[in-house]
Amino acid sequence: MRTEAGNVGTAPAPRSRRRRGGDGLLAALLLAPAALLLCGVLLFPMLTTFRDSLFVNKLTEPWAGTPFVGLGQYAQMVQDPRFLTALRNTLFFGVLTVGGSFLVGIPMALLAHTPSRVRGLARVALLLPWAMPPVITGLIFAWLFNGQYGVVNDVLVRAGIVGEPLRWLSTPGLAVVAMVITIVWKTSSFVALIVLGGLQGIPRELTEAADVDGATRVQTFWRVILPLLAPSLAVAFIFRAISAVQVFDIPYTFIQQAPAQGLLETLGVYIYRTSIEFLDFGYAATLSVALFAVSLAVTLVYVRFVRGGEG
Amino acid sequence: MEQAPRLNLSERVVRALGLALLVFGGFFPLVWMLLTSLKTEGELQQFPVQYLPSQPDVANYARVFSEQPFGTFFMNSLIVSLLSTALCVAVAVPAAYALSRLEIRARGLLLTLVVAFSMLPVVSLLVPLFRLMRSAQLLNTYPALILPYAALSLPVAILTLVAFFSAIPRDLESAAMVDGSTRVGAMTRIVLPLSLPGVVTAALLVFVNSWNEFLLALSFNTRLNMRTVSVGVTLYQGEFAFPWPLISAAVVIAVVPIVVLIAVFQKRFVAGLTAGGVKA
Numbered sequence: 095m096r097t098e099a100g101n102v103g104t105a106p107a108p109r110s111r112r113r114r115g116g117d118g119l120l121a122a123l124l125l126a127p128a129a130l131l132l133c134g135v136l137l138f139p140m141l142t143t144f145r146d147s148l149f150v151n152k153l154t155e156p157w158a159g160t161p162f163v164g165l166g167q168y169a170q171m172v173q174d175p176r177f178l179t180a181l182r183n184t185l186f187f188g189v190l191t192v193g194g195s196f197l198v199g200i201p202m203a204l205l206a207h208t209p210s211r212v213r214g215l216a217r218v219a220l221l222l223p224w225a226m227p228p229v230i231t232g233l234i235f236a237w238l239f240n241g242q243y244g245v246v247n248d249v250l251v252r253a254g255i256v257g258e259p260l261r262w263l264s265t266p267g268l269a270v271v272a273m274v275i276t277i278v279w280k281t282s283s284f285v286a287l288i289v290l291g292g293l294q295g296i297p298r299e300l301t302e303a304a305d306v307d308g309a310t311r312v313q314t315f316w317r318v319i320l321p322l323l324a325p326s327l328a329v330a331f332i333f334r335a336i337s338a339v340q341v342f343d344i345p346y347t348f349i350q351q352a353p354a355q356g357l358l359e360t361l362g363v364y365i366y367r368t369s370i371e372f373l374d375f376g377y378a379a380t381l382s383v384a385l386f387a388v389s390l391a392v393t394l395v396y397v398r399f400v401r402g403g404e405g
Numbered sequence: 406m407e408q409a410p411r412l413n414l415s416e417r418v419v420r421a422l423g424l425a426l427l428v429f430g431g432f433f434p435l436v437w438m439l440l441t442s443l444k445t446e447g448e449l450q451q452f453p454v455q456y457l458p459s460q461p462d463v464a465n466y467a468r469v470f471s472e473q474p475f476g477t478f479f480m481n482s483l484i485v486s487l488l489s490t491a492l493c494v495a496v497a498v499p500a501a502y503a504l505s506r507l508e509i510r511a512r513g514l515l516l517t518l519v520v521a522f523s524m525l526p527v528v529s530l531l532v533p534l535f536r537l538m539r540s541a542q543l544l545n546t547y548p549a550l551i552l553p554y555a556a557l558s559l560p561v562a563i564l565t566l567v568a569f570f571s572a573i574p575r576d577l578e579s580a581a582m583v584d585g586s587t588r589v590g591a592m593t594r595i596v597l598p599l600s601l602p603g604v605v606t607a608a609l610l611v612f613v614n615s616w617n618e619f620l621l622a623l624s625f626n627t628r629l630n631m632r633t634v635s636v637g638v639t640l641y642q643g644e645f646a647f648p649w650p651l652i653s654a655a656v657v658i659a660v661v662p663i664v665v666l667i668a669v670f671q672k673r674f675v676a677g678l679t680a681g682g683v684k685a
Binding site for chain 2: 135139231238259292311375378
């Protein structure tokens, strides 16, 4: 049944039937372009990745062809020390940066929530790290942590905390610290914004009632506000966990500055290098499936959580 | 509109310090790039660091454009980001309308799928997308970036728009339809104008995502005159040399559109990010 303006007057079908029939077709028409774009550009390549992971395909060894090896590359992967290191790095950075972004992000949200004269400015300061291109964030912080002339070193030396400039990016332990700080700076905004949304949904009367009952501000925060924020915190956590597992741009820029850092190689960076630098498309696909699997696991937790919340 | 809560002195001091730290922390890295971009290479190689440039020098900005075709990079980013945004929003608005307004039995499942799509790792799609673009002969063209950017931001745009559409009372449409308007008429004349702020918000999110994207731009458009700014800023570094004043100037130019959008539309960004739950 057509639902365009011109046709409706000529079809005096019963109202309820007309609407339901129209809704089905109209919905399909409205959803089709989105479905086409998502399937063509995301779903199809994803399915290709699964197929590719079963074939050897090294551009550096074209004479070998593309033989089918089944799960052979998966067996190779679970014994690949570089993969295991990258996976460990990813999870290690994930725990530190997700935790860090909550420690910084929640106070940021509380500050941005309370009305103040500099609210607009505070909001811009809150949004900037989120909106900055990740690769540019990586460049900026590589400069801040520069081993000779970096401003971080300058502050530490002037404050008398260290005697001479630290080689942040070429000392393994320090490089990790620098990268965690960078990622926490970049991602705390996101946590803060989600939490801010949660704060805006809390009725004023509740905190005022606690206030009247003589609760201190700290008590009100722990007993009233935090429990009400639980859903926002859960959403922020899942999205942060996903982005932490997939992190690429910032480690990539840091590694450009300090090439010998195996400690900074995340799963995303290893996949990139396997595909673009080693031109091993088959194995890159296998590694990609591993990354899908980790992402999917986190997504499923999210979906369960959201469904649970609705039901 | 809102009354400031009663705060005692120590609370006010803590809050003022916190706000100062927040503003400083948010702005400092960019301010530092701005200061660096005005220094000379020699001035930079001093320790202790000299904080302000002794003679602010804009020569680095001229060099950004003379050493690389940065104007072309900038135009490429602008074209790609604007067209991705237009495509994404044009596709997302009808889809979000259907998901929030029409009776669809599989609504919950469809929304779950949208969320799942928003969580796909881009780096995992790199090789298959590269081959897709190559076989379609799109490498080193704008569509090679526009199509994936629109698709990658589509879930976020749909979820944001669904949140905005759902906030518009259904009675408004019902009233229009009782008065003889059609479903499509009610959609275009009642719902869309009311959801314009939501559309603007979704568009802003897509634009920022597209402007910032690095990996696909790095891999798909490798010809120098097809580069975008996010890749362009990395082209000033040599094998071992990092000309920081030059890189800083490029960085400052590259983020101008982002900073302007944030400053002008801060409320819309906050609304969009708090409405849906958007990818970090």
